[in-house]
Amino acid sequence: MSSRSPNKLARIGLAGAALLALGACDREERDTSRQPKPETISLASSDPRAKEYENSSFHISQGQRYYSWMNCSGCHALAGGGGMGPPLSDDEWRYGGRMEDIVQTILKGRPNGMPAFEGRITEQQAWQLAAFVRSLSAQPRQDVLPGRSDDISNAEPQTLEERRPQQSESNTTLPSAEKD
């Protein structure tokens, strides 16, 4: 009996440690070491405001709120996967993917159905929105990404999301997988 109890204790200890470890899995972690994804075409902005907004956790968080409040998510989906509007999570930009292009798109609208938000939001809010939109395709630094959104959400927080392959990559993977 007595010879078995340390064993038992050890087992309890192990189980406890395992439980602790499992519990730790629930904690939200962010990997700040990841690098921004390379851009297939240069989207470097000449506008000095671009860096200011894109490197600011506050601005991106604000952009995330407006993304929901201004009904952007209704067309482009919570994580930018698209729907009535095109996806924002890939590297295809119909009207340009630089910060100032996105700001223009938001404020002035585009002919194939993107409405103009000028007069409904300020220019600063548009820059904040654009910074969030860029974050949907993992362009900003990982350590400035917002955590959870203000509201309940059916989508993962950006900090937990696996970065999705770029559109161009996913296009090549499907047919080759079929050949295998």
Add this chain to the structure above:
Amino acid sequence: MRHALVIRSKVALLAFLLLACPGSQAVGQGNGARAPAAASPPDDGQWTMAAKDYASTRFSALGEINRANVSRLKLAFSFDTQNRRGHEAAPLVVGSMMYIITPYPNHVWALDLARGGRLVWVFRPRPKPASQGVACCDVVNRGGTYSNGNIYFATLDGDVFAIRASNGHQVWRTSVADINKGETVTMAPLVAEGKVLVGNSGGEFGVRGWLTALDAASGKLAWRAYSTGPDADVLIGPQFKPFYAMDRGKDLGVKSWPPEAWKTGGGTTWGWISYDPATRTLFQGTGNAGPWNPHQRPGDNKWTSGVFARDIATGQARWFYQSSPHDHFDHDDINESILLDMPVGGRMRQVLVRPGRNGYMYVIDRGTGQVLSADPYGFINSAKGVDLKTGRLIPVEEKVPQEGRVTRNICPAAPGAKDWNPSAFSPRTGLLYVPHLNLCMDMGVIEANYIAGTPYLGAEVKMYAGPGGHRGVLTAWDPVRRKAAWEIREDLPLWSGALATAGDLVFYGTMDGRFKAVDGRTGKLLWQEQLESGIIGQPITYRGPDGRQYVAILSGVGGWAGAIVSGQLDPGDPTSALGFVNAMRDLPGKTKAGGRLYVFALPQ
């Protein structure tokens, strides 16, 4: 010997179960249900409206292609529509001509069937490109209607056209919708008694739903009936005699909403209209209430998610029945109404049969609006049933979406147990062939802001396969016995319409591009052909100029269910396409975008 036979029949039964899951043994001689003659005249071999006839049977009396020979069906010709979005339309056949209406930009192709489908003319209406941004679920069009020498159809941006069927020349054009408010038109207009009936889409944009009647000769407005607001706007007057107390009272279209909310309350008419010439009554379903978040609109939200019977001459309402009062789940009630005369409780009744989005098969007296029965035809855990005394759907409280959390496992999901894609009824079997869905969802709601021309939802949805893991079902429903005769489970959601023929065949297509013919009595698969792109269109059949029977279908995946392919959406975001993408991640590996008409016939 006898033992062996039993075993063999058991094996056969098992094989049969695997093929089709029959609820009961094959139904033989029908059940006394038939479409009223006035709404379903003798077949002339043409296909002049999407639903085939005013009773919306989608049944053809042609029987040259039948159970015995369908396995020999071969491609007769095909035609590239030059469009790669979701093709939901039914082709039209008038005389020796066929007409196809494409998704945006809504080209009309006229093909000569006497010359192997050769192009005769094309009409390009040039709708406003911005309309693409306010189309909720791909830029689809569900077809046109032929009447009195003209083809009638509507463009996505809300212009109704009459063009000469012979040469494609425009007769008139009337703008009925405003895309700046989020209104579009995707439905196939119905033409009856010299009126073109057309309704708006935009239930996801907080538009105010309406049905409009235009004069077929001139295009001038005859009447417009709104689905929300004061009685005068809804065309509710002295003729209005709803069966249930819940629908009686003055200006319920205002009073069953918070102040002003009816102005952005939805109730669009984007689905199917049936018409009973004997009583000059049209039957029109209304769409979901807006926004999706139900907590922003306490009340019954009249007259959304229900069905109106209206006098076609004036638009005046005769009765209304609301299948989903205070809609919780985007359960539009725009699905097809099949007009049938059939025995109910021992006597013949004139009814509407409606496979509802909320999962119940409604049998409604078409004279009074009384619900005679409402039986589940799919898996439902969001409602306990329909109270036939009050007419009310009985919701399950724990499935009502709440603000501040995600409600899990709501069945059926937002597109319902069945969406827009229409059923077919065969008088020979007495069965209604219902192509539908088996999807559930997680739904969270948040406060939505109304901004004209942007989505008005306040909901986050994620869909997935329901119990059993299959996402589509073709159910052969016996409306008299009130149960399924058999069903076929399909892996992908069924988003195509069904066609029934006197050859006792049922045709439908799958989203991975298989066009199928099954035995109308047993559900046994008799023929299938792999097409270039997934099928979400409406199959039709007709007698060609050479006297032979042909079957036609448009392939071209898309629509709400197929937007992941037609719109190249990101499968990594579960909420893409209002949450449908989560259930469709495998689709891009199973089909590709396309747009082609296929016409099949028996070899000569």
